[in-house]
Amino acid sequence: MAGMIPDEKINQIRQANDIVDVIGDYIHLKKQGRNYFGLCPFHGENTPSFSVSADKQIYHCFGCGMGGNVFSFIMDIDGASFQEAVVKLAERADIDIGVTLGDQDAGSARVSSEARQMIEAHELLRKFYHHLLINTKEGQHALEYLLERGFTKESIDKFQIGYALPTWDFTVKLLQKRGYSLSVLEKAGLIIKREEENSFFDRFRNRIMFPILDPKGVPVAFAGRAIEKNDQPKYLNSPETDIFNKSSILYNWNHARSSIKKQQQIILFEGFADVISADRAGIHNGVATMGTSLTDQHVQLIRRTTDSVVISYDSDKAGTDAAYRAAEMLIKNGCQVKIARMRDGLDPDEYIKKFGPEKFQHDVIGGSLTFMAFKMQYFRMGKNLQNEGEKLQYIEEIIKEIAKLEKAIEREHYMKQLADEFDISLEALSAQQQQVYFKEKKKNPNGYQEIKPNRIYIQNESKLFPAHHNAERCLLAHMLRDDQLAFKINDMLQGSTFHYDEHQAVFTYLLGYYEDGNEPSASSFLNYLPDEKLRRVVTNIEMMSLNLEISEGELEDYVKQVLKQHKMLKIKEKENDQKAAERENDLARALHLANEIIQLRKTL
Numbered sequence: 001m002a003g004m005i006p007d008e009k010i011n012q013i014r015q016a017n018d019i020v021d022v023i024g025d026y027i028h029l030k031k032q033g034r035n036y037f038g039l040c041p042f043h044g045e046n047t048p049s050f051s052v053s054a055d056k057q058i059y060h061c062f063g064c065g066m067g068g069n070v071f072s073f074i075m076d077i078d079g080a081s082f083q084e085a086v087v088k089l090a091e092r093a094d095i096d097i098g099v100t101l102g103d104q105d106a107g108s109a110r111v112s113s114e115a116r117q118m119i120e121a122h123e124l125l126r127k128f129y130h131h132l133l134i135n136t137k138e139g140q141h142a143l144e145y146l147l148e149r150g151f152t153k154e155s156i157d158k159f160q161i162g163y164a165l166p167t168w169d170f171t172v173k174l175l176q177k178r179g180y181s182l183s184v185l186e187k188a189g190l191i192i193k194r195e196e197e198n199s200f201f202d203r204f205r206n207r208i209m210f211p212i213l214d215p216k217g218v219p220v221a222f223a224g225r226a227i228e229k230n231d232q233p234k235y236l237n238s239p240e241t242d243i244f245n246k247s248s249i250l251y252n253w254n255h256a257r258s259s260i261k262k263q264q265q266i267i268l269f270e271g272f273a274d275v276i277s278a279d280r281a282g283i284h285n286g287v288a289t290m291g292t293s294l295t296d297q298h299v300q301l302i303r304r305t306t307d308s309v310v311i312s313y314d315s316d317k318a319g320t321d322a323a324y325r326a327a328e329m330l331i332k333n334g335c336q337v338k339i340a341r342m343r344d345g346l347d348p349d350e351y352i353k354k355f356g357p358e359k360f361q362h363d364v365i366g367g368s369l370t371f372m373a374f375k376m377q378y379f380r381m382g383k384n385l386q387n388e389g390e391k392l393q394y395i396e397e398i399i400k401e402i403a404k405l406e407k408a409i410e411r412e413h414y415m416k417q418l419a420d421e422f423d424i425s426l427e428a429l430s431a432q433q434q435q436v437y438f439k440e441k442k443k444n445p446n447g448y449q450e451i452k453p454n455r456i457y458i459q460n461e462s463k464l465f466p467a468h469h470n471a472e473r474c475l476l477a478h479m480l481r482d483d484q485l486a487f488k489i490n491d492m493l494q495g496s497t498f499h500y501d502e503h504q505a506v507f508t509y510l511l512g513y514y515e516d517g518n519e520p521s522a523s524s525f526l527n528y529l530p531d532e533k534l535r536r537v538v539t540n541i542e543m544m545s546l547n548l549e550i551s552e553g554e555l556e557d558y559v560k561q562v563l564k565q566h567k568m569l570k571i572k573e574k575e576n577d578q579k580a581a582e583r584e585n586d587l588a589r590a591l592h593l594a595n596e597i598i599q600l601r602k603t604l
Contacts, residue, residue, distance in 0.1 A: 016093035019057045019070045027304040039304045042066045046334045057523035060539035067539025069523040118188040118243050122219040129162025129209040139163040166206035189238040217254040220244040246290040248297040259285040265308040274348040281357030294326040299333045310368050312340040314347040338368035375401050403437040471561035472503045483514040492559045499565050502537045
């Protein structure tokens with residue numbers, strides 16, 4: 001695969017791309033000891049088990065076993081070939097590789113022909129819609145409509161907002177003329193079929209067009225806003241397709257990700273208009289769900305980047321209910337959540353227009369509530385607290401929520417608020433809280449356990465392996481660091497092989513790697529290995545806690561364990577043969593085998 005690109009250039013690219021920086025562009029990493037940890041991007045998890053070694057320039061997940069170097073990470077995360085990963089990292093490091101990839105190696109070749117056509121059609125329409133809005137008389141009224149509502153030309157350019165003409169078949173004719181299949185365009189959600197006439201018409205007509213991009217910045221769908229009051233619905237989104245799944249895409253993710261990582265916080269909005277308004281107000285770490293409730297996929301995407309979330313939904317009843325549900329989901333998955341509230345049931349877009357960007361930043365986002373403080377407001381909605389029964393019901397509900405808090409200082413803080421508001425003694429409330437805590441814990445033990453979202457989960461040392469298995473791993477670990485030691489261990493084994501096939505395969509490839517004149521480097525050796533399973537074995541071994549130096553005595557002990565296992569297997573084999581001889585009444589052979597077993601045991 002790397003034949004077109006010289007090995008020296010590949011090594012230069014690998015060394016120029018620090019693996020912590022590259023992976024840090026995709027997930028949030030925290031340093032723990034010598035390594036960095038984060039949530040694995042290859043499987044769903046709530047506790048970080050994905051480890052990155054800056055020293056060795058490798059990664060390994062103790063949860064799912066994925067591992068490799070900087071090239072394999074890009075291959076796995078982007079679904080790229082090796083050459084595509086090399087080219088991407090070369091561009092990142094501003095290194096000229098002097099090679100032009102053929103069509104077969106282009107990234108688009110890794111998706112189906114239909115999906116590629118869908119993406120290209122969306123890209124073409126995105127550019128065309130934007131051109132119509134900015135540069136034509138037909139789009140002038142749409143541009144004025146946006147400017148009157150506070151949009152700036154900078155925002156229109158940044159978010160590539162456009163305009164779809166009011167004609168019924170402009171998109172159909174444009175794309176058909178460009179050679180796109182009508183059936184593919186229908187599957188892409190861009191056109192709709194008239195069953196009775198067997199013809200097609202445009203899905204989006206006379207609408208402000210907002211492109212929806214996937215995390216890589218590729219346009220995969222549109223959201224169209226009606227300009228005329230009589231046009232319904234007000235917002236029309238693309239249907240779900242092979243390239244667009246609204247449950248896994250967050251609007252503005254591709255723009256916001258760098259700001260989210262820099263600030264280590266994400267602002268979650270309900271709609272794209274709120275995101276764009278917030279961006280104009282200087283809030284660049286905002287994203288929105290695409291006309292759907294927050295999903296598990298959204299939560300996993302967020303958690304891989306940050307664990308601090310501010311929810312800024314509409315402050316009406318529906319938005320408040322949605323904020324409560326979203327907060328519960330995020331907290332359940334280990335996030336620290338705050339809720340931004342606005343007066344008079346306004347949404348963020350309306351609030352910014354009415355009160356200005358600075359007030360939104362400081363009073364709304366800056367003054368966002370903890371989830372417990374939000375609950376104290378949320379649970380009183382629809383209750384008349386002047387009514388004795390409803391007041392007691394409210395107090396009991398809040399005490400149940402306070403009892404779930406992990407920290408004693410938090411529980412006391414909110415209990416004092418409750419005591420002060422309703423003029424009840426703190427002692428009485430605390431006694432009630434204790435009763436509720438033990439009652440609920442007995443009823444639902446899992447619901448009242450401590451939440452520890454930021455603990456690092458390291459599984460590497462927890463597995464118990466047989467002595468010979470550990471010996472093989474330790475020998476390989478030292479061989480990966482010292483080429484001379486590798487050849488010495490080969491001599492000490494006297495032609496014997498490792499018991500585990502994957503260890504023996506790594507052993508054989510490693511000797512070949514050194515015989516080719518390569519220097520010890522786990523990251524470089526991973527490129528040499530042809531098999532993904534073997535790469536995972538190597539990264540797992542490399543993450544072992546091991547002394548850099550090994551004494552002659554330790555080395556001999558490890559080799560002895562490997563050789564001992566061979567003898568144990570021979571003994572087991574001869575014991576089975578002895579039993580077979582006894583069953584056949586071949587006493588002479590049974591006695592001979594017994595003597596051989598005795599001699600083998602003496603050598604252990």
